[in-house]
Amino acid sequence: MRRIREVACTVLVLVALSVTAAGAASSPNPATLTMRKLAAPACAIGELHVTYFGVSTAAGTVITVFEVSDISRHACVLLGTPTVSFFTGSHNAPRVLSAVVTHSGPGVAFARHPREVLLEPKPHARSAGWLFTSLDNVGLRPPGNCPRVTEIGFTVSGSTAQVRVPLWYPANACGSPRDVSVSDFFPASDLGLYAGAATPSFFPATLTMHRGLPNSALGRVFPWGTALTAAQARWVYLKSSGRTDRWGVWEEHGSPAEYPVRSTDGGARWMIAGPLLATDSVGGSIDYIDKVIPEGSSGVVMVSSAVIDVSTDSGHQWYQYGNGAGNWIMAAHAVHGGGIGLRISPASYMRLPEPSFAIYVLNVARHQWHRTVQSLA
Numbered sequence: 481m482r483r484i485r486e487v488a489c490t491v492l493v494l495v496a497l498s499v500t501a502a503g504a505a506s507s508p509n510p511a512t513l514t515m516r517k518l519a520a521p522a523c524a525i526g527e528l529h530v531t532y533f534g535v536s537t538a539a540g541t542v543i544t545v546f547e548v549s550d551i552s553r554h555a556c557v558l559l560g561t562p563t564v565s566f567f568t569g570s571h572n573a574p575r576v577l578s579a580v581v582t583h584s585g586p587g588v589a590f591a592r593h594p595r596e597v598l599l600e601p602k603p604h605a606r607s608a609g610w611l612f613t614s615l616d617n618v619g620l621r622p623p624g625n626c627p628r629v630t631e632i633g634f635t636v637s638g639s640t641a642q643v644r645v646p647l648w649y650p651a652n653a654c655g656s657p658r659d660v661s662v663s664d665f666f667p668a669s670d671l672g673l674y675a676g677a678a679t680p681s682f683f684p685a686t687l688t689m690h691r692g693l694p695n696s697a698l699g700r701v702f703p704w705g706t707a708l709t710a711a712q713a714r715w716v717y718l719k720s721s722g723r724t725d726r727w728g729v730w731e732e733h734g735s736p737a738e739y740p741v742r743s744t745d746g747g748a749r750w751m752i753a754g755p756l757l758a759t760d761s762v763g764g765s766i767d768y769i770d771k772v773i774p775e776g777s778s779g780v781v782m783v784s785s786a787v788i789d790v791s792t793d794s795g796h797q798w799y800q801y802g803n804g805a806g807n808w809i810m811a812a813h814a815v816h817g818g819g820i821g822l823r824i825s826p827a828s829y830m831r832l833p834e835p836s837f838a839i840y841v842l843n844v845a846r847h848q849w850h851r852t853v854q855s856l857a
Contacts, residue, residue, distance in 0.1 A: 523556035523599060525639035532645055533609065533671060542614045544651045546634075547668060549607045550599035558608050558636065558665040560594040565633035565642065566653055566660070577629065579659035585613050588670050589663035597665045607668040614652045614660045629653045629660075682826060683838035687849035689790060689799035695756045695767060700732070702739065704796060706752040713750045716741055720774040727772050727780045729757065738769065740782065742795055753795025757782065773812045775820050783810040785827060790820075792844055799847045813839055822849065 533545040550556060561583055567574045584590055589611050600606040614629070629651045633642045653659055708716070708730065719728040723746055730741040730750065742753035758767035769789070773781040782789040786806035791798050806827075813821035820842040839853035 520555040520557045520598060522638055523550070523558050523636055525635050525641045525643060527552035527556055528599075528636070528643070530634050530643055530645050532647055535647075535651065542651050543611055544614070544629075544647065545609060545611045545671065546632075546645065547607055547609050547671060548599070548665070549605070550601045552601055555598060555600045555606075558597045558599060560637065561662055561664050562610055563635045563637070563642075564612065564662050566629045567631040567633065567644070568628050568653070569630060574631070577653050579653045581659065582661045583663070585661045585663060588673060589666050590661075591664045591666070594664060595666075597667055608665045609668050609671045610663050610665050612651075612660050612662045682836070683824060683851055683854055685851050687788070687801045687840060689788070689801045689847045689849070691797070691799055691847070693755050693757060693767075693789065693798050693800055694802075695759055698756055698759050700737070701755070702752040704752060704754065708741065708750045708752070716750050718769060718772045719747060720772045720780070722746065722774060725774065725777045727753070727774050727782075729769050729772065729782070740780070740789070740791070740795055740798075742780075754791060754798050757789065771810065773822075779820065781812075781820065781822065783822070785809065788822070788849070790842065790847075792820075801849065815841055820844070 527550060529549045529551045531547045531549065533547045535542060535544050548558065564581070566577045566579055568577055569575070589609070597608040598606060599608055612632075629647060631644055631646045633644050635642045651660075712730070712733070715731040715734055716728045717731070720726050724744060726743040726747050728741050728743070728747075728750065730739045730752075731737065732739065737759045738757040739752055740754040740757055741750045743750050757769055767787050767789075768784055769782045769787075770784045771782070773783065775781060775792070778794040779792040780790070780795075784806075785808050786803050788801040788803075788810070789798060790800070809825045809827055811823045811825075813823040815821040822840045822842075823837055824840060825837045837853075837855055838851050840849040841852050842849050
C-alpha cells in the first residue's frame with residue numbers, strides 16, 4: 481500500500497478585530513459627512529464590488545491595497561475613508577481583532593482634505609482605490625501577540641451592511657504607536673503608485689519556469705532511458721492513459737525518492753525519463769507530484785499544489801515553476817488550436833469565491849506560462 485504523505489500547513493484561527501480609533505473610531509473621518517460637489521449620488525454598499533488588489537512592503541511597512549468598482553447602472557461618488565473591520569482565521573467563525581486605527585500616512589492615498597472620487601459602471605468602468613498600512617514586525621513580537629489579518633470587512637458612510645474580502649497574503653494588526661492606518665479613497669489611476677511591488681492577482685500574469693529540477697542532485701543519478709525491471713516497475717504510479725505513449729512517477733523500490741518515467745508500449749515496460757522529482761530531504765517534500773498530464777507523444781506536465789514540472793522532449797530536458805505557497809489546484813486544460821494549457825484554482829482554505837480560476841497556456845520556446853483567462857467571481 482502506498483503511504484500517504486501529509487503536508488504540514490499553518491491554520492489560522494479567525495479572530496475578529498474590533499477597531500478602536502485613535503481620535504476617531506472605525507467610522508469615516510468627520511469630514512466624510514460634508515456636502516458632495518459632484519453631481520452623482522453617494523455610493524451605497526450594494527452598488528460596489530471590492531477587490532483585493534495586492535500587497536507590498538516598504539521600510540518596515542506592509543501596504544495592503546484594494547480596488548472598488550461600480551456594479552450598478554449609474555455613476556456614484558465615494559468621499560473620505562471607508563469604514564473597515566479586521567478579521568483573522570476561519571471565514572465561518574470570525575472573531576473581531578482589536579486594533580488602533582488612524583487615517584494618516586504618506587503619499588496620495590492619504591489626503592489632507594477628503595476628496596470625492598467618481599465611480600462609473602461599464603462601459604466607462606471608472607473605479608477607486610484605498611489601502612491600509614500596518615507594521616511589518618515579523619520577529620519583533622511573539623507570534624501569538626500579533627494577530628494576522630486574513631479578511632477585512634468594508635462599508636461606506638450611510639450603509640449598515642458590510643462586505644468581507646479575504647486577503648491572499650495576511651497583514652499584521654499590531655504595532656506602535658498605531659496598529660493600522662486606513663487611507664482615503666483615491667482614483668484607481670493612482671493604484672499603479674502602490675502596485676510596483678504588489679502582487680496584483682492571486683494568479684500572476686506570467687509564470688516563468690527555470691531549467692532543471694532542484695532536487696536532481698539529492699538522489700541517485702539514472703541515465704535517461706534506463707529500463708526498469710519488472711520488480712522496479714511495480715513502484716510506478718500516477719500513470720497517464722494512452723495506447724502507446726504513457727507517463728508515470730516511479731518510487732525507487734518504494735523509497736521517498738520519485739523519478740519521472742515513460743513507456744512507449746502502453747505500460748508494458750518503463751524507463752527513466754529525467755532526474756529526481758522529489759524526496760523527503762529538506763526542501764524536497766513540497767515537490768511531490770500528485771497529477772500527471774500527458775501532452776502528445778513527447779510532452780508531459782507533472783504538477784502538485786506547489787510545482788509545475790514540464791518536459792516537451794520525452795524527458796531529456798525539464799523545466800520547473802515553483803509556487804512556494806502551495807495553495808493551487810491544477811488540472812489539464814484543452815487549448816483550442818493546439819498547445820499546452822493548465823487550469824489553476826485556489827485551494828479551498830484560501831476562501832476565495834469558489835468559481836475563481838485562471839487559464840494558462842505554455843509558450844514552449846520561452847518556457848513561460850501566460851495567463852489567458854482570469855475569473856475572480
